[in-house]
Amino acid sequence: MSENLTREAIKSQVERLEYRNLAFIDGRFVAASSGETLETLNPATGECLTRVAACNSADVDLAVQAARRAFEAGVWSGLAPAERKAIMQRFADLIEEHCLELAVLESLEAGKPISECFNVDIPDTANTIRWHAEAVDKLYDAVAPTAKGVVATVTREPIGVVGAVLPWNFPAMMAGWKLGPALATGNSVVLKPAELTSLSTLRLAELAHVAGIPAGVLNVVPGLGHVAGKAIGLHPDIDLVAFTGSTEIGRRFLEYSAASNLKRIVLECGGKNPQVVMPDVSDLKTVAGNVLAAAFWNMGENCSAGSRLIVHRSIKDDLIDELQRQLDEEWVTGDPLDPDINLGALIEKDHMNKVLGHIERAKADGLSLVTGGVRMREESGGYFVAPTIFDEVGPDAAVAKEEIFGPVLAVIPFDTEEEAIAIANDTCYGLAASLWSDDLNTVHRMAAAIRAGTVSVNCFSEGDITTPFGGYKQSGFGGRDKSVYAHDQYCELKTTWIQLS
Numbered sequence: 083m084s085e086n087l088t089r090e091a092i093k094s095q096v097e098r099l100e101y102r103n104l105a106f107i108d109g110r111f112v113a114a115s116s117g118e119t120l121e122t123l124n125p126a127t128g129e130c131l132t133r134v135a136a137c138n139s140a141d142v143d144l145a146v147q148a149a150r151r152a153f154e155a156g157v158w159s160g161l162a163p164a165e166r167k168a169i170m171q172r173f174a175d176l177i178e179e180h181c182l183e184l185a186v187l188e189s190l191e192a193g194k195p196i197s198e199c200f201n202v203d204i205p206d207t208a209n210t211i212r213w214h215a216e217a218v219d220k221l222y223d224a225v226a227p228t229a230k231g232v233v234a235t236v237t238r239e240p241i242g243v244v245g246a247v248l249p250w251n252f253p254a255m256m257a258g259w260k261l262g263p264a265l266a267t268g269n270s271v272v273l274k275p276a277e278l279t280s281l282s283t284l285r286l287a288e289l290a291h292v293a294g295i296p297a298g299v300l301n302v303v304p305g306l307g308h309v310a311g312k313a314i315g316l317h318p319d320i321d322l323v324a325f326t327g328s329t330e331i332g333r334r335f336l337e338y339s340a341a342s343n344l345k346r347i348v349l350e351c352g353g354k355n356p357q358v359v360m361p362d363v364s365d366l367k368t369v370a371g372n373v374l375a376a377a378f379w380n381m382g383e384n385c386s387a388g389s390r391l392i393v394h395r396s397i398k399d400d401l402i403d404e405l406q407r408q409l410d411e412e413w414v415t416g417d418p419l420d421p422d423i424n425l426g427a428l429i430e431k432d433h434m435n436k437v438l439g440h441i442e443r444a445k446a447d448g449l450s451l452v453t454g455g456v457r458m459r460e461e462s463g464g465y466f467v468a469p470t471i472f473d474e475v476g477p478d479a480a481v482a483k484e485e486i487f488g489p490v491l492a493v494i495p496f497d498t499e500e501e502a503i504a505i506a507n508d509t510c511y512g513l514a515a516s517l518w519s520d521d522l523n524t525v526h527r528m529a530a531a532i533r534a535g536t537v538s539v540n541c542f543s544e545g546d547i548t549t550p551f552g553g554y555k556q557s558g559f560g561g562r563d564k565s566v567y568a569h570d571q572y573c574e575l576k577t578t579w580i581q582l583s
């Protein structure tokens with residue numbers, strides 16, 4: 083537990099909380115034009131926290147018009163990178179100053195453990211905004227190696243109006259991953275949070291405004307996916323959509339683009355990520371700790387969750403024993419606002435039932451249940467599922483194939499390195515993977531053979547802000563989040579060919 087994250091501080095923050103529950107368009111909070119609202123529920127109790135504006139295509143259009151006006155006026159796009167940097171640094175400062183408030187909002191609306199929100203999600207959001215801001219006045223454009231008599235410059239220009247459509251599992255952090263590079267490079271943004279988790283994002287937009295990001299540059303249109311999300315996808319004056327969510331809806335955005343203005347689409351979608359443990363590992367305790375973090379961090383509601391443990395048969399049982407021991411000792415499910423728990427609630431009832439359905443199917447298929455497999459804390463009214471491990475799972479079992487997005491780990495034994503790689507790659511996804519071996523040759527050989535955007539070796543990691551994040555195959559399309567590579571996807575490249583006389 084962090085020094086500053088006391089029960090008293092959390093309680094006091096909850097009592098003082100004010101919800102921003104209107105859309106944020108052109109620098110102001112406004113109701114949806116239809117007057118309609120959506121419930122935001124607390125997944126830990128099932129109770130309504132507040133109702134949030136439900137934007138439709140008319141609201142999206144107003145937001146896009148505001149964004150376009152701001153872009154054309156150059157109030158943001160026309161600033162020197164160093165000027166944008168200074169304002170975004172103030173934005174990052176404000177996020178840090180309001181860390182507890184944002185963490186409480188995020189924990190309440192998403193069921194996430196408050197300690198994670200306070201120590202990881204909100205600091206990461208601030209750091210992402212700051213890092214991209216600080217990078218942008220240090221990146222140079224290029225002069226092409228042409229023949230004499232010509233000067234050709236290759237310069238990045240902001241793409242224009244960016245639509246960002248976001249998931250519910252890391253609401254603030256994903257907003258940061260999109261806003262950092264999109265704003266730093268001078269774009270205007272129309273952002274749609276997931277309908278279940280709009281509150282922290284609306285507060286972020288307000289803080290951005292207070293920091294000095296001009297009206298119209300950052301707009302937030304909460305609403306349903308098939309209404310507000312679709313309107314963003316089909317809007318003829320949005321130049322790019324950056325999406326994080328399911329592969330199914332990612333595919334829709336490609337269709338929206340084709341049916342409208344060929345807007346650029348950047349997708350960060352799902353995963354069924356392998357954790358491969360080779361027989362030479364000497365420290366099973368460390369392996370187990372990381373395997374559990376990969377599988378159960380954020381209740382497994384994580385696109386890079388390591389939901390398949392592909393382990394050499396000779397060490398499988400010892401590793402499972404260690405997993406069980408650490409799970410019993412260190413993984414505590416409880417009220418997400420309790421700073422001492424590390425497993426909170428799943429996002430909503432339907433999702434919990436979907437996860438429990440996967441578990442029941444695996445049981446019915448005769449898979450060996452090591453631990454978990456049940457709903458927890460039902461009396462709270464919330465949506466808690468015990469961390470669950472199935473052993474001796476065949477690579478073709480549904481629990482080894484489908485993205486469950488919950489705390490369910492499938493243990494798949496292997497006998498040879500070739501078999502391990504084949505199982506790891508036997509998926510339509512390719513977002514992340516972890517690899518465990520004490521042998522450097524094995525590490526290099528296997529890391530190169532695994533088809534995933536991020537391979538973490540002898541740890542579970544998504545990298546940090548300096549490294550790109552995104553997927554191979556159906557896990558991603560069109561670009562990467564984080565790092566300077568993220569800047570490229572929010573820019574057009576302009577060639578200026580100057581014939582000298």
Ligand SMILES: NC(=O)C1=CN([C@@H]2O[C@H](COP(=O)(O)OP(=O)(O)OC[C@H]3O[C@@H](n4cnc5c(N)ncnc54)[C@H](O)[C@@H]3O)[C@@H](O)[C@H]2O)C=CC1
Nearest residue numbers: 248249275276306307308311312327328331351352385487
């Ligand atoms: N890669 C990731 O980080 C995430 C993956 N998922 C996966 O997706 C599954 C379903 O979760 P959802 O939240 O329902 O994800 P989703 O992909 O349906 O939603 C993501 C975003 O897309 C919007 N959206 C939904 N339908 C849309 C449509 N027809 N047109 C335009 N926008 C639309 C949503 O409002 C939300 O803002 C999860 O169980 C998980 O397997 C979900 C969230 C994040």
Ligand code: BAL
Nearest residue numbers: 251252326384385386
């Ligand atoms: N783990 C960060 C990205 C995501 O889950 O959506």
